[in-house]
Each structure stands twice: as structure tokens, then as C-alpha cells.
Amino acid sequence: MDDTEVWSAVDRRRRAIVDLLTGLAPDEWDTPSLCDGWMVRDVAAHLTMPLLTMRQLALLAIRYPGRTNRLIRDGSIDLARRHDPGQLVHRLDLLVGRHRAFPGLTCRESLIDAVGHTFDMAIPLGREIAVPAGEVAEAADRLVSYRGRGNAKVFRSLPLAKFRLTATDHAWRTGDGAPVTGTMTDLFLLLTGRTVRIGQLHGAGADDLRRLAAV
CATH class of the missing domain: 1.20.120.450 (dinb family like domain)
Incomplete structure (x- = not known):
């Protein structure tokens, strides 16, 4: 956009x-x-x-x-x-x-x-x-661009570095590691430190992500 x-x-x-x-x-x-x-x-x-x-x-x-x-x-x-x-x-x-x-x-x-x-x-x-998933993705791209610095500090930091996040409803992905999938909304919430929908995530890395986020 x-x-x-x-x-x-x-x-x-x-x-x-x-x-x-x-x-x-x-x-x-x-x-x-x-x-x-x-x-x-x-x-x-x-x-x-x-x-x-x-x-x-x-x-x-x-x-x-x-x-x-x-x-x-x-x-x-x-x-x-x-x-x-x-x-x-x-x-x-x-x-x-x-x-x-x-x-x-x-x-x-x-x-x-x-x-x-x-x-x-x-x-x-x-x-x-x-x-719309496209609007959420645009916001998510900006969040990812912070790379944990600057404006990212207003959000709770979740351990996402070892996971590859892929949206199921939009052509969007970020990261490199164990795969975690969810809707664009689910992933955006994660990027902003919200775990309210973490239970809806799937993929080989989803359980590990839930475990790390609960610590």
C-alpha cells in the first residue's frame, strides 16, 4: 500500500x-x-x-x-x-x-x-x-520492520525469533524456524504481544511457541 x-x-x-x-x-x-x-x-x-x-x-x-x-x-x-x-x-x-x-x-x-x-x-x-487481512498484513509488516527496536518497545515481547509465522488467509510470512500458522489477525496479535488467540495457532512449532509464551 x-x-x-x-x-x-x-x-x-x-x-x-x-x-x-x-x-x-x-x-x-x-x-x-x-x-x-x-x-x-x-x-x-x-x-x-x-x-x-x-x-x-x-x-x-x-x-x-x-x-x-x-x-x-x-x-x-x-x-x-x-x-x-x-x-x-x-x-x-x-x-x-x-x-x-x-x-x-x-x-x-x-x-x-x-x-x-x-x-x-x-x-x-x-x-x-x-x-481485511490485507490491512492487518500492512500493519504487521510495519511491526516486523522494527526488529524489536524503537516503536516495538511499547509492546510485550514474545519469543518469536525461532519461528516462521505464515498466514492462512493472506500471502504473508515472516521469520525462519519452526512453522506456525494462523490467520492474519492471530499473527498480528502475537506480534503485538497479545496471546488471547495463541490457542488457535497450528503447525509444528505452535506448541513450543505456546510453552515459551507462557513462561
């Missing part, structure tokens, strides 16, 4: 997220997400961060000093406390068509966020949201 196509994919994911959140009951906003320490409302608030001005970001950084992960984690919880569900949905809707990445990042990080956090909310809520 070129950048224009990536932004179009981001817009599709953002619209789907707005649709998901619009239909939630009040108590569902407090459902624990796949992100440690975050409820659904916190994930939604995190996704609105591109709307913050540089001054607002600076104030959050002062309030939550230290590593980037702390700013992201605690800053998102802070935003969730200051906006009710209706306001969060409205802010997310404002992002559709807004093609400007978070400072220092690219449209592909926006896609990783939009795809990944869709799953982080939808899976615990028991909602099925079909994300």
Missing part, C-alpha cells in the same frame, strides 16, 4: 471503531481490554490522542514524566476520566479523514493503532469485527 491507501485503511478502521463504541451499553465502557491496565474507555481515549495540541501533549508529559509508555498509559487514562463516552465517540469521529500522524510517527503507526486497538476492544466485548 502507498500512503494514500494506508490512510484510507485507517479511515475504515476508525469508522468501524466509532460504530462499535456507539452501540455500547454504559457498563461495557468499563470492560477490561486486551491492553494491561486499560478498560475499553481508556483505549478509546488513547485513540483520540492525535487530536491533542503540542501544548496539551507537553502538559501530559509534565504530569506523567518518564518513559513514553507511562505517558501513553497514564495519559490515556487521564483523558478517559475527562471525557464521557459521547465525547470520546465524537472525538474519534473527528479523526476520520484527518490524515496527520502523531508527532514522530507515520501513517503506518496510525494503522497499527487502529487495527490493534480494534481487537483490544472488540475481542473482550465479544464483538466480531472483520478487518
Whole structure:
């Protein structure tokens, strides 16, 4: 995908997220997400961060000093406390068509966020949201390109180096080692440190991967 196509994919994911959140009951906003320490409302608030001005970001950084992960984690919880569900949905809707990445990042990080956090909310809520495998693969390619450095540090690190991951629903593979197969969604979740669907993986290396991930 070129950048224009990536932004179009981001817009599709953002619209789907707005649709998901619009239909939630009040108590569902407090459902624990796949992100440690975050409820659904916190994930939604995190996704609105591109709307913050540089001054607002600076104030959050002062309030939550230290590593980037702390700013992201605690800053998102802070935003969730200051906006009710209706306001969060409205802010997310404002992002559709807004093609400007978070400072220092690219449209592909926006896609990783939009795809990944869709799953982080939808899976615990028991909602099925079909994300095209090609869009998930584009986000996965960006994750693989980090090679465990830089932006990869915001994710839990799983022992994937000794495995060859191959998608069953898209022409995508990465790694060199014992074969592990799964849907593009299953593999993307692994790359972002989520083990919620690790039981659905197959291949000669799947059991070893599950054992190592459980340590």
C-alpha cells in the first residue's frame, strides 16, 4: 500500500471503531481490554490522542514524566476520566479523514493503532469485527520492520525469533524456524504481544511457541 491507501485503511478502521463504541451499553465502557491496565474507555481515549495540541501533549508529559509508555498509559487514562463516552465517540469521529500522524510517527503507526486497538476492544466485548487481512498484513509488516527496536518497545515481547509465522488467509510470512500458522489477525496479535488467540495457532512449532509464551 502507498500512503494514500494506508490512510484510507485507517479511515475504515476508525469508522468501524466509532460504530462499535456507539452501540455500547454504559457498563461495557468499563470492560477490561486486551491492553494491561486499560478498560475499553481508556483505549478509546488513547485513540483520540492525535487530536491533542503540542501544548496539551507537553502538559501530559509534565504530569506523567518518564518513559513514553507511562505517558501513553497514564495519559490515556487521564483523558478517559475527562471525557464521557459521547465525547470520546465524537472525538474519534473527528479523526476520520484527518490524515496527520502523531508527532514522530507515520501513517503506518496510525494503522497499527487502529487495527490493534480494534481487537483490544472488540475481542473482550465479544464483538466480531472483520478487518481485511490485507490491512492487518500492512500493519504487521510495519511491526516486523522494527526488529524489536524503537516503536516495538511499547509492546510485550514474545519469543518469536525461532519461528516462521505464515498466514492462512493472506500471502504473508515472516521469520525462519519452526512453522506456525494462523490467520492474519492471530499473527498480528502475537506480534503485538497479545496471546488471547495463541490457542488457535497450528503447525509444528505452535506448541513450543505456546510453552515459551507462557513462561
